[in-house]
Amino acid sequence: MEELRNWLNANKISFKQVDDEVVEIEGFGSMFLADLSGVQSIFKGQEGNLQFNLMESPEVLIEEGIYYIAFKFGRNYYYYDLREKFKFNILKYVGQRQVPLMNVEFVNLGIHTPYELLNGSGDLALWVRKARYLGQKALGICDRNTMAATLNLQKECAKAGIQHIFGYSFTLEHLEEKVDMKVYCQSQQGLRNLLRIQKEIMVDSDTQTITLPGLLSHSEGNVLVLGKLSAYWMQQNPHLVALLEKAFDKVYYQFDVTEYKAERIDVEVLKAAQFFFNNFYVPEADSFLIEPILICDNYYLDKDDARNKIILNKIASGAAHEQSDEQYFKDTDELYAMFRAIFDETKWNVDILFRRMCRHTVEIASKAVVCYETDRNFMPQYDMTAEEKQRYGDRHQMFLALLEQGFKKLVPVKYEEEYRKRLDYEIYILESTNNLDYMLVQYDTVNWARANGILVGCGRGSAGGSLVLYLLGITMIDPIKYGLLFERFLLPERAGLQPGKVTVIAGNIESNHFIQVKSADGNTFLFDRDAKLLVCRQGAEIVLYADELQLGDKLIFDNRDIVFTLNEAVYDC
Numbered sequence: 001m002e003e004l005r006n007w008l009n010a011n012k013i014s015f016k017q018v019d020d021e022v023v024e025i026e027g028f029g030s031m032f033l034a035d036l037s038g039v040q041s042i043f044k045g046q047e048g049n050l051q052f053n054l055m056e057s058p059e060v061l062i063e064e065g066i067y068y069i070a071f072k073f074g075r076n077y078y079y080y081d082l083r084e085k086f087k088f089n090i091l092k093y094v095g096q097r098q099v100p101l102m103n104v105e106f107v108n109l110g111i112h113t114p115y116e117l118l119n120g121s122g123d124l125a126l127w128v129r130k131a132r133y134l135g136q137k138a139l140g141i142c143d144r145n146t147m148a149a150t151l152n153l154q155k156e157c158a159k160a161g162i163q164h165i166f167g168y169s170f171t172l173e174h175l176e177e178k179v180d181m182k183v184y185c186q187s188q189q190g191l192r193n194l195l196r197i198q199k200e201i202m203v204d205s206d207t208q209t210i211t212l213p214g215l216l217s218h219s220e221g222n223v224l225v226l227g228k229l230s231a232y233w234m235q236q237n238p239h240l241v242a243l244l245e246k247a248f249d250k251v252y253y254q255f256d257v258t259e260y261k262a263e264r265i266d267v268e269v270l271k272a273a274q275f276f277f278n279n280f281y282v283p284e285a286d287s288f289l290i291e292p293i294l295i296c297d298n299y300y301l302d303k304d305d306a307r308n309k310i311i312l313n314k315i316a317s318g319a320a321h322e323q324s325d326e327q328y329f330k331d332t333d334e335l336y337a338m339f340r341a342i343f344d345e346t347k348w349n350v351d352i353l354f355r356r357m358c359r360h361t362v363e364i365a366s367k368a369v370v371c372y373e374t375d376r377n378f379m380p381q382y383d384m385t386a387e388e389k390q391r392y393g394d395r396h397q398m399f400l401a402l403l404e405q406g407f408k409k410l411v412p413v414k415y416e417e418e419y420r421k422r423l424d425y426e427i428y429i430l431e432s433t434n435n436l437d438y439m440l441v442q443y444d445t446v447n448w449a450r451a452n453g454i455l456v457g458c459g460r461g462s463a464g465g466s467l468v469l470y471l472l473g474i475t476m477i478d479p480i481k482y483g484l485l486f487e488r489f490l491l492p493e494r495a496g497l498q499p500g501k502v503t504v505i506a507g508n509i510e511s512n513h514f515i516q517v518k519s520a521d522g523n524t525f526l527f528d529r530d531a532k533l534l535v536c537r538q539g540a541e542i543v544l545y546a547d548e549l550q551l552g553d554k555l556i557f558d559n560r561d562i563v564f565t566l567n568e569a570v571y572d573c
Contacts, residue, residue: 004023106136109167111140112169113141115146119144122301139164153166166185174211180229181230193222197214252360253292292357293361299328310323380438462489464489
């Protein structure tokens, strides 16, 4: 029990000991300590029916309101819930946190996720879980040169009930000088601009940097944080700093307490910080020319995870460089302890300065009202060239014309009827699910690759089931010849277009005139007036137009009928 108590205290989990075998974790529940000493395996039974080795009668504990079993495995303590199927849960970030000595509001804006390949680590859900456990109301990421984690961050934060902040680490290159910086979104416009910044860096730049004009043009809706080594550049280029201050909502200087190790290269970071505080602080006004903000670059969750970064960096570079083991997600007490060790308390009110820098993180979080729209699909729109507009008129006619060209070229004459029936079906589904532009984008991409000597495969996966892709030259697989199913490639359900309370059935996508029908089960349907429907009337199946429906008609639906054909329309029935 003493060892378990030490573990709980080390992880600052608030608890009280009930007896020699049970602890009560505040805000979580009672936990029984399983003694595994002398046990060869923590499991018993056979594959498919494994049970915890010591739990002969778990119902006894459940009757006493004890639902959790704690046990040591390797270096860590784990737990599982008796009410659920057995699984390992590390005994961290549960219940209530012990009250910190430095009880100040702070938001961690320095998370580097596994999406920053071969550098960041830790499940994104665990980063969010720890932030919530530490009492932080938001969490910000700042992966270098990638925004791949942003959508999942939004989802995980939403589940945990905390705010997300989209950040991005990058390098500015100006007049042969390179300066590391961070950008944090404050608005939807900021997100759009951040996406443009990433494009300039990862698509348009050969050096994966951005120019000053490019950065200034994408500043609206964002705050800028100048990197921890930027103090010298700031002093040498005050006019450039002024331009950045004018363009961005706010400009800060990043102060980091996690890299400082004696007799290490990280001492350069400390020297830059000292230079900043010596040259950018105005004592008379108790102000800074550029406000410092506490952002610690975190690459792993806990201190004992530091080896993760060493391993990842070794894979990336072939060498395991000496590096700090302090770049983990700290609480405010841990941050303050390192912060205090850096400053001369005869010159600085360390407590006030710490709170000041923490407050700026909260300010950024409070204004970060930005998110992805996730309740509808967004498809790319194909931009026609002037020549294509002259030849085809619009994108829809271009799509149909290209298919006809492919049909004449690739379909044997004696099988035209079979291929035409399949083609009509695929066109209907693609039109109904608003995928025509997507097909044209793929067509254009493949043609460009071939024209530029880039090898293009014959097609893979479910794409081989599409006749449209074959006729457009995107794949080289004839799905009818090989008996492949289009439905494996695309169904309305796979496009996220499952029928709900309202189904729109339309022969004319531009139509605004509908017939409203309410079924016996209470569902409401909107039909284009010219939609052809299969109806059972007086025991006979007939085909008629929607505006010819009569009371008592029984609608017979097929796959074509249960799709949304007007994606942009919203109906409240």
